[in-house]
Amino acid sequence: xxxxxxxxxxxxxxxxxxxxxxxxxxxxxxxxxxxxxxxxxxxxxxxxxxxxxxxxxxxxxxxxxxxxxxxxxxxxxxxxxxxxxxxxxxxxxxxxxxxxxxxxxxxxxxxxxxxxxxxxxxxxxxxxxxxxxxxxxxxxxxxxxxxxxxxxxxxxxxxxxxxxxxxxxxxxxxxxxxxxxxxxxxxxxxxxxxxxxxxxxxxxxxxxxxxxxxxxxxxxxxxxxxxxxxxxxxxxxxxxxxxxxxxxxxxxxxxxxxxxxxxxxxxxxxxxxxxxxxxxxxxxxxxxxxxxxxxxxxxxxxxxxxxxxxxxxxxxxxxxxxxxxxxxxxxxxxxxxxxxxxxxxxxxxxxxxxxxxxxxxxxxxxxxxxxxxxxxxxx
Amino acid sequence: xxxxxxxxxxxxxxxxxxxxxxxxxxxxxxxxxxxxxxxxxxxxxxxxxxxxxxxxxxxxxxxxxxxxxxxxxxxxxxxxxxxxxxxxxxxxxxxxxxxxxxxxxxxxxxxxxxxxxxxxxxxxxxxxxxxxxxxxxxxxxxxxxxxxxxxxxxxxxxxxxxxxxxxxxxxxxxxxxxxxxxxxxxxxxxxxxxxxxxxxxxxxxxxxxxxxxxxxxxxxxxxxxxxxxxxxxxxxxxxxxxxxxxxxxxxxxxxxxxxxxxxxxxxxxxxxxxxxxxxxxxxxxxxxxxxxxxxxxxxxxxxxxxxxxxxxxxxxxxxxxxxxxxxxxxxxxxxxxxxxxxxxxxxxxxxxxxxxxxxxxxxxxxxxxxxxxxxxxxxxxxxxxxxxxxxxxxxxxxxxxxxxxxxxxxxxxxxxxxxxxxxxxxxxxxxxxxxxxxxxxxxxxxxxxxxxxxxxxxxxxxxxxxxxxxxxxxxxxxxxxxxxxxxxxxxxxxxxxxxxxxxxxxxxxxxxxxxxxxxxxxxx
Numbered sequence: 001x002x003x004x005x006x007x008x009x010x011x012x013x014x015x016x017x018x019x020x021x022x023x024x025x026x027x028x029x030x031x032x033x034x035x036x037x038x039x040x041x042x043x044x045x046x047x048x049x050x051x052x053x054x055x056x057x058x059x060x061x062x063x064x065x066x067x068x069x070x071x072x073x074x075x076x077x078x079x080x081x082x083x084x085x086x087x088x089x090x091x092x093x094x095x096x097x098x099x100x101x102x103x104x105x106x107x108x109x110x111x112x113x114x115x116x117x118x119x120x121x122x123x124x125x126x127x128x129x130x131x132x133x134x135x136x137x138x139x140x141x142x143x144x145x146x147x148x149x150x151x152x153x154x155x156x157x158x159x160x161x162x163x164x165x166x167x168x169x170x171x172x173x174x175x176x177x178x179x180x181x182x183x184x185x186x187x188x189x190x191x192x193x194x195x196x197x198x199x200x201x202x203x204x205x206x207x208x209x210x211x212x213x214x215x216x217x218x219x220x221x222x223x224x225x226x227x228x229x230x231x232x233x234x235x236x237x238x239x240x241x242x243x244x245x246x247x248x249x250x251x252x253x254x255x256x257x258x259x260x261x262x263x264x265x266x267x268x269x270x271x272x273x274x275x276x277x278x279x280x281x282x283x284x285x286x287x288x289x290x291x292x293x294x295x296x297x298x299x300x301x302x303x304x305x306x307x308x309x310x311x312x313x314x315x316x317x318x319x320x321x322x323x324x325x326x327x328x329x330x331x332x333x334x335x336x337x338x339x340x341x342x343x344x345x346x347x348x349x350x351x352x353x354x355x356x357x358x359x360x361x362x363x364x365x366x367x368x369x370x371x372x373x374x375x376x377x378x379x
Numbered sequence: 380x381x382x383x384x385x386x387x388x389x390x391x392x393x394x395x396x397x398x399x400x401x402x403x404x405x406x407x408x409x410x411x412x413x414x415x416x417x418x419x420x421x422x423x424x425x426x427x428x429x430x431x432x433x434x435x436x437x438x439x440x441x442x443x444x445x446x447x448x449x450x451x452x453x454x455x456x457x458x459x460x461x462x463x464x465x466x467x468x469x470x471x472x473x474x475x476x477x478x479x480x481x482x483x484x485x486x487x488x489x490x491x492x493x494x495x496x497x498x499x500x501x502x503x504x505x506x507x508x509x510x511x512x513x514x515x516x517x518x519x520x521x522x523x524x525x526x527x528x529x530x531x532x533x534x535x536x537x538x539x540x541x542x543x544x545x546x547x548x549x550x551x552x553x554x555x556x557x558x559x560x561x562x563x564x565x566x567x568x569x570x571x572x573x574x575x576x577x578x579x580x581x582x583x584x585x586x587x588x589x590x591x592x593x594x595x596x597x598x599x600x601x602x603x604x605x606x607x608x609x610x611x612x613x614x615x616x617x618x619x620x621x622x623x624x625x626x627x628x629x630x631x632x633x634x635x636x637x638x639x640x641x642x643x644x645x646x647x648x649x650x651x652x653x654x655x656x657x658x659x660x661x662x663x664x665x666x667x668x669x670x671x672x673x674x675x676x677x678x679x680x681x682x683x684x685x686x687x688x689x690x691x692x693x694x695x696x697x698x699x700x701x702x703x704x705x706x707x708x709x710x711x712x713x714x715x716x717x718x719x720x721x722x723x724x725x726x727x728x729x730x731x732x733x734x735x736x737x738x739x740x741x742x743x744x745x746x747x748x749x750x751x752x753x754x755x756x757x758x759x760x761x762x763x764x765x766x767x768x769x770x771x772x773x774x775x776x777x778x779x780x781x782x783x784x785x786x787x788x789x790x791x792x793x794x795x796x797x798x799x800x801x802x803x804x805x806x807x808x809x810x811x812x813x814x815x816x817x818x819x820x821x822x823x824x825x826x827x828x829x830x831x832x833x834x835x836x837x838x839x840x841x842x843x844x845x846x847x848x849x850x851x852x853x854x855x856x857x858x859x860x861x862x863x864x865x866x867x868x869x870x871x872x873x874x875x876x877x878x879x880x881x882x883x884x885x886x887x888x889x890x891x892x893x894x895x896x897x898x899x900x901x902x903x
């Protein structure tokens with residue numbers, strides 16, 4: 001009897017150690033696929049939830065989603081208000097994206113949103129944060145076209161694929177963003193989505209449009225897809241993307257190179273308080289299109305393509321950095337954090353005036369491109 | 380170990396003693412009459428015999444008189460239907476009646492030596508022998524003016540052939556199977572192990588059934604401690620009847636309340652021979668084709684005789700499947716409930732949506748659904764076992780269509796649950812030897828995970844493993860590996876290693892361990 005009681009006690013004592021243990025059936029909850037945060041006219045939050053519609057049998061119709069709107073003074077209040085129109089509780093465990101309107105990003109910043117998402121135990125740390133390129137955030141979730149049944153799931157798949165394949169947007173998983181947000185000398189970058197209209201049709205579909213750069217917690221500006229690619233060469237794992245050149249002396253057509261791998265190395269020189277950044281980029285690229293009439297395997301031709309591509313990348317990269325430094329004043333490439341990580345005493349000296357130093361920081365960009373897999377036969 | 384019966388132990392023992400005393404008084408009275416010796420008069424012996432077998436109309440009395448010496452009268456008793464009449468006619472009746480030979484002074488001796496041509500004749504003076512032999516199909520011949528009787532072997536029963544056992548079918552390998560005759564079964568073993576090392580010791584079980592049993596082992600290989608333990612336990616058995624070896628198995632097993640087996644069973648002579656060669660002991664019982672083997676290691680649940688008759692790649696794979704099947708069949712329902720009801724975050728989103736949309740409109744919670752469907756599956760299975768094969772088809776239609784499809788379409792049961800129950804049922808069939816533990820363990824884990832989720836599942840699995848590691852069979856730990864963990868110890872566990880690497884016998888069961896002194900392939 002005693003041993004039996006001891007065993008029972010041990011089991012009960014172990015319970016609090018092991019996560020959540022409340023029974024909740026799958027049919028007793030409303031699965032939220034994505035969420036959009038807007039500001040209502042009265043200054044409250046207007047939250048839009050994309051919830052899965054499970055009344056249709058999946059066999060015939062496939063999954064579908066509905067939108068639920070709710071207002072509230074805080075995000076949690078809005079979520080509780082949304083519950084009033086739903087039979088079962090909202091479930092955020094499989095929420096994939098959170099769309100933030102430009103309005104909120106510009107005026108209120110990310111503080112409240114990041115804090116709430118981190119504190120809430122249900123939301124995934126791997127969900128993607130997205131800035132709406134439209135007037136409101138809910139417009140994105142209201143898109144006509146759904147491939148996988150919910151716009152949110154489409155967007156999260158686009159982000160996951162595109163960050164690797166086209167290099168035109170930045171995958172901003174929540175835990176990653178929160179980390180950047182708290183790191184000194186680093187500014188947050190989020191992907192931007194907008195509704196693109198289709199030719200010969202009224203319909204619109206979601207499409208990635210570059211990325212939004214933040215200054216501390218407020219939105220500073222938006223970089224286009226093309227600019228995003230150059231930014232990602234420095235601070236992201238870029239494993240895809242295309243470089244398109246025009247070299248009239250070799251061929252009249254455009255030459256396109258497919259980026260395979262980018263290695264970037266950032267360093268700085270501290271010359272008596274004068275800080276200068278150095279950026280080395282090494283790109284491995286393939287020929288994607290090279291319709292030329294020069295003899296194949298001609299080394300000077302390849303060299304010239306390499307040279308002109310290097311020049312192209314260098315110029316564009318300089319422009320992007322210039323734009324970030326002067327126009328947006330956002331250290332999205334994490335130059336400050338480099339100093340913070342490698343030389344803490346120096347950072348302590350300069351962190352006060354870092355914003356001013358950053359705007360006039362000289363950046364020396366060197367680019368080296370290696371062409372491989374040319375699909376050419378040496379003569 | 381903690382024993383729920385302990386506080387009542389003394390009281391229980393008293394009750395047992397009381398019952399035993401009563402019954403032993405009765406049987407003593409019966410034994411006393413059997414200890415008696417025969418009378419010296421044939422008429423008196425006949426009267427006594429008829430008295431003992433009163434109201435048994437199958438006992439036939441044949442009075443015989445020699446044609447040439449009319450004073451030579453005999454009485455022959457036998458049980459109708461159990462003796463061969465041609466054997467009796469040629470070997471006993473004809474010689475007795477037609478013999479011109481004048482028997483010598485010692486009638487019993489001269490009859491058995493000179494006159495009777497029956498092959499197996501025994502001379503006895505005890506009523507016990509006389510009664511036992513008549514009940515087992517022998518004939519008894521009472522002689523005039525003699526206190527000795529001749530017991531003539533003329534057994535002839537209807538027996539099944541040595542067909543392949545129904546529930547141990549294999550693709551290739553020997554196809555013989557045991558039948559209900561003890562001697563026939565022993566013959567099948569002796570044919571396979573032609574060595575003087577093979578020991579076959581008879582004993583009897585059951586005060587009323589007087590069932591013959593045989594303990595069989597290879598003297599050079601058997602572990603004497605296990606043999607001693609087995610004999611001690613067999614000596615303690617005192618029961619009125621044993622009809623199958625499972626009686627013995629339950630009466631002498633190590634952990635009485637465990638659902639896991641602690642004795643092996645088989646109907647195949649090749650399996651018994653292989654187990655004897657690994658130093659195990661086999662217990663044959665008359666009247667049943669099922670032979671017990673001890674000690675029983677846990678891995679024997681997953682072994683099949685076919686593993687050794689076919690290519691080792693193929694059989695290693697199928698053994699892994701069986702082990703996987705065991706774990707799947709006990710954990711799949713519990714795991715599903717834990718995921719669906721507690722840890723939704725673990726499901727990939729498309730799967731979550733699929734399951735959730737299947738589950739909308741289903742009235743019962745997933746855990747209750749799982750219990751009901753598992754019980755329904757077991758009902759179907761149990762019905763199918765004892766169904767004549769032509770009704771079995773109707774059963775499968777009812778099972779598959781009515782319960783499967785219709786229930787899902789009517790939204791009484793969610794479709795994923797049908798899949799889960801299907802997987803559980805199919806994988807259970809991979810390990811037919813584990814049917815008892817599987818049912819209980821599966822429900823046990825399901826209860827754990829429907830209360831505490833994955834935590835509960837792990838908790839119940841831990842309890843299961845602790846229990847499994849504690850299992851013993853005749854003093855041998857069933858699951859814990861013995862001694863050092865070397866290749867020779869694990870060659871036949873998860874994989875079935877090729878024969879040339881099976882250099883040693885299992886250390887746990889066999890006394891001498893070297894199986895191959897020089898293996899043809901490891902020599903070089």
